[in-house]
Amino acid sequence: MAGSESPQRAVTRNDVARLAGVSSAVVSYVVNNGPRPVADATRARVLDAIDKLGYRPNAAARTLITGRSDLIGLVVPDIRNPYFAALAQAAETAARAHGVNLVLAQGATGALEQLFESLAGHQAAGIITASLPEPAALAVVARGRVPLVRLSLATPSEGTAIWPDYRGGARSAVRHLVEVHGHRRVALVIGSDHPERGDEPPDGREQGWRDALEDAGLTTEHLVRVHWSAAGGADAARLLATRHPAATAVFTSSDQQAIGLVSGLQGTGRSIPDDLALASFDGSPEAAYTVPALTTVNVPLAAMAEDAVAELLAPTGRSHRHETRLVTRRSCGCTPAA
Amino acid sequence: MAGSESPQRAVTRNDVARLAGVSSAVVSYVVNNGPRPVADATRARVLDAIDKLGYRPNAAARTLITGRSDLIGLVVPDIRNPYFAALAQAAETAARAHGVNLVLAQGATGALEQLFESLAGHQAAGIITASLPEPAALAVVARGRVPLVRLSLATPSEGTAIWPDYRGGARSAVRHLVEVHGHRRVALVIGSDHPERGDEPPDGREQGWRDALEDAGLTTEHLVRVHWSAAGGADAARLLATRHPAATAVFTSSDQQAIGLVSGLQGTGRSIPDDLALASFDGSPEAAYTVPALTTVNVPLAAMAEDAVAELLAPTGRSHRHETRLVTRRSCGCTPAA
DNA sequence: GTGAAAGCGCTAACAC
DNA sequence: GTGTTAGCGCTTTCAC
Numbered sequence: 001m002a003g004s005e006s007p008q009r010a011v012t013r014n015d016v017a018r019l020a021g022v023s024s025a026v027v028s029y030v031v032n033n034g035p036r037p038v039a040d041a042t043r044a045r046v047l048d049a050i051d052k053l054g055y056r057p058n059a060a061a062r063t064l065i066t067g068r069s070d071l072i073g074l075v076v077p078d079i080r081n082p083y084f085a086a087l088a089q090a091a092e093t094a095a096r097a098h099g100v101n102l103v104l105a106q107g108a109t110g111a112l113e114q115l116f117e118s119l120a121g122h123q124a125a126g127i128i129t130a131s132l133p134e135p136a137a138l139a140v141v142a143r144g145r146v147p148l149v150r151l152s153l154a155t156p157s158e159g160t161a162i163w164p165d166y167r168g169g170a171r172s173a174v175r176h177l178v179e180v181h182g183h184r185r186v187a188l189v190i191g192s193d194h195p196e197r198g199d200e201p202p203d204g205r206e207q208g209w210r211d212a213l214e215d216a217g218l219t220t221e222h223l224v225r226v227h228w229s230a231a232g233g234a235d236a237a238r239l240l241a242t243r244h245p246a247a248t249a250v251f252t253s254s255d256q257q258a259i260g261l262v263s264g265l266q267g268t269g270r271s272i273p274d275d276l277a278l279a280s281f282d283g284s285p286e287a288a289y290t291v292p293a294l295t296t297v298n299v300p301l302a303a304m305a306e307d308a309v310a311e312l313l314a315p316t317g318r319s320h321r322h323e324t325r326l327v328t329r330r331s332c333g334c335t336p337a338a
Numbered sequence: 339m340a341g342s343e344s345p346q347r348a349v350t351r352n353d354v355a356r357l358a359g360v361s362s363a364v365v366s367y368v369v370n371n372g373p374r375p376v377a378d379a380t381r382a383r384v385l386d387a388i389d390k391l392g393y394r395p396n397a398a399a400r401t402l403i404t405g406r407s408d409l410i411g412l413v414v415p416d417i418r419n420p421y422f423a424a425l426a427q428a429a430e431t432a433a434r435a436h437g438v439n440l441v442l443a444q445g446a447t448g449a450l451e452q453l454f455e456s457l458a459g460h461q462a463a464g465i466i467t468a469s470l471p472e473p474a475a476l477a478v479v480a481r482g483r484v485p486l487v488r489l490s491l492a493t494p495s496e497g498t499a500i501w502p503d504y505r506g507g508a509r510s511a512v513r514h515l516v517e518v519h520g521h522r523r524v525a526l527v528i529g530s531d532h533p534e535r536g537d538e539p540p541d542g543r544e545q546g547w548r549d550a551l552e553d554a555g556l557t558t559e560h561l562v563r564v565h566w567s568a569a570g571g572a573d574a575a576r577l578l579a580t581r582h583p584a585a586t587a588v589f590t591s592s593d594q595q596a597i598g599l600v601s602g603l604q605g606t607g608r609s610i611p612d613d614l615a616l617a618s619f620d621g622s623p624e625a626a627y628t629v630p631a632l633t634t635v636n637v638p639l640a641a642m643a644e645d646a647v648a649e650l651l652a653p654t655g656r657s658h659r660h661e662t663r664l665v666t667r668r669s670c671g672c673t674p675a676a
Numbered sequence: 677g678t679g680a681a682a683g684c685g686c687t688a689a690c691a692c
Numbered sequence: 693g694t695g696t697t698a699g700c701g702c703t704t705t706c707a708c
Binding site: 022023024025026029036037038039042061063064065066067 | 677678679680681683684685686
């Protein structure tokens with residue numbers, strides 16, 4: 001349909017060299033812009049041959065010799081979770097901008113060793129993980145000398161970490177509920193991977209909630225622990241009704257929980273924001289389209305992902321925190337901007 | 339902290355062979371379970387050496403010689419879109435089950451050539467795309483002999499396709515609005531990548547809506563064309579109010595549009611399902627947590643993704659359609675199950 | 677500014 | 693059942 005090339009064998013660098021009348025080394029210099037200079041005329045001939053032949057470098061051969069591929073791994077617990085989807089889109093964009101490919105892997109703590117093993121076997125340039133790796137998984141990347149950065153995980157662990165200011169963000173949301181809307185009893189719906197065990201390492205959101213309440217001389221008694229998911233939020237709606245009916249406002253640790261909470265409130269006769277003011281954490285895009293729209297703490301995922309990729313490609317070993325920003329919408333009682 | 343291995347040079351197959359007292363070929367036979375048999379005792383020695391040394395096969399070397407890597411590409415327009423996030427999670431799960439890694443790429447028609455070029459350079463075992471490739475991109479994979487399957491794209495194109503029964507699914511949803519809830523004027527909110535141009539190739543959802551209405555002897559005059567997104571759905575809310583105020587029910591071509599529509603209806607005095615019954619298409623998880631919960635046509639993404647991966651790994655060239663299933667919730671006027 | 681050549685780690689004939 | 697060996701396509705050192 002297109003031409004008459006013989007597609008039997010892949011075009012190699014030698015074919016290009018032959019057509020351009022140069023050695024294969026020169027083709028390499030041209031393709032990689034170095035490490036040796038090439039005369040302009042020669043370069044043009046090579047480029048021309050590459051084009052004519054439809055030559056495409058073999059990534060495996062390059063990786064084999066350099067010992068480093070243009071792959072980086074991204075590990076998230078579940079890509080369906082909109083927060084991780086947003087994180088993945090940010091990571092893919094950043095990776096692409098740096099000319100590297102993202103290998104997507106889903107997995108939770110305890111199931112990461114295999115994943116890391118596979119990524120290391122590919123000589124991945126690095127791994128970004130939003131799942132907290134277990135020690136065995138950490139050992140794998142250490143042995144393979146694969147740089148690792150924890151993205152969006154404030155929990156202390158080895159390696160570099162890039163995370164949002166969970167504590168400050170939570171504090172600003174709760175402070176908003178207290179100072180702007182006058183709430184005195186603000187509940188916390190805190191996320192957990194295992195709500196029944198309740199042994200999560202704290203990431204600052206709970207502390208931020210305490211900070212804001214203590215700053216205002218209020219008590220921090222209304223706390224409910226559920227999954228991070230929308231289903232968890234629906235659970236929280238029930239728990240709040242039975243255990244903390246006096247709370248007039250609530251801060252949820254994820255937008256998904258907020259969505260589930262709103263859903264779970266249906267048919268209970270309580271509505272948001274009139275009977276219960278709501279602010280959450282994440283800043284996911286859908287927060288603008290819920291009913292009512294969510295007031296939420298925006299996490300700068302694009303900047304964080306960019307930092308994570310840059311860190312992998314040129315490790316500095318410096319962990320750092322990113323500032324968050326409160327976005328007010330209807331759910332806290334704010335009226336839409338005119 | 340862990341041991342005292344010398345992590346300077348990577349452990350190779352030769353190191354394993356030496357420790358196990360066999361040749362490197364035998365190590366290969368053990369690692370790959372073939373192509374030649376190995377005595378049990380020898381196998382045990384090799385496995386033991388692998389374990390002791392922490393040997394990990396070099397994927398690049400293997401790819402170089404076999405000409406095929408264990409990578410498959412997944413191309414989606416935007417992973418933040420919950421439909422594609424769900425598709426990606428299904429694809430990742432299926433890929434993992436087959437022992438292959440997923441390279442995530444985001445891109446739309448017109449920007450796929452580079453992406454495919456990169457994937458082909460990695461000797462990807464195949465590419466799953468949910469974005470419709472332009473001819474130039476198609477040429478790349480053809481030249482590189484990379485199997486391609488279009489997932490969730492019914493639009494005619496080259497290669498194999500796996501898609502949901504858009505037409506039948508839409509028809510069943512609209513029929514439900516008509517037959518069960520008695521609606522006579524059912525609007526369609528159809529998605530488009532370029533609503534202003536309106537030159538989308540049809541995928542069956544529009545036809546399914548027509549089918550159901552024509553089956554019932556109703557007119558198909560209420561049609562609005564907007565983006566697939568929640569923002570598009572909010573636009574649709576406005577357009578319906580001004581252009582099609584008589585419609586008493588609406589079928590949206592994506593859950594995101596339904597979410598945006600519900601959001602856009604706020605403050606207009608019309609509520610769902612009482613003033614406007616709503617059914618949509620996708621079956622995304624969040625449809626259960628909107629307010630009201632969405633009646634939607636469920637797309638069997640897990641099965642589709644499994645088929646797509648299987649097709650890449652052992653091409654049959656057979657395109658096929660998957661059945662959908664209507665899930666009724668509050669938005670169409672159905673009451674929750676007792 | 678260009679070329680020759682030595683591998684990178686692995687697979688799979690092929691020999692025994 | 694096991695060992696020997698010839699490359700896969702590329703990068704880069706070292707000559708010229």
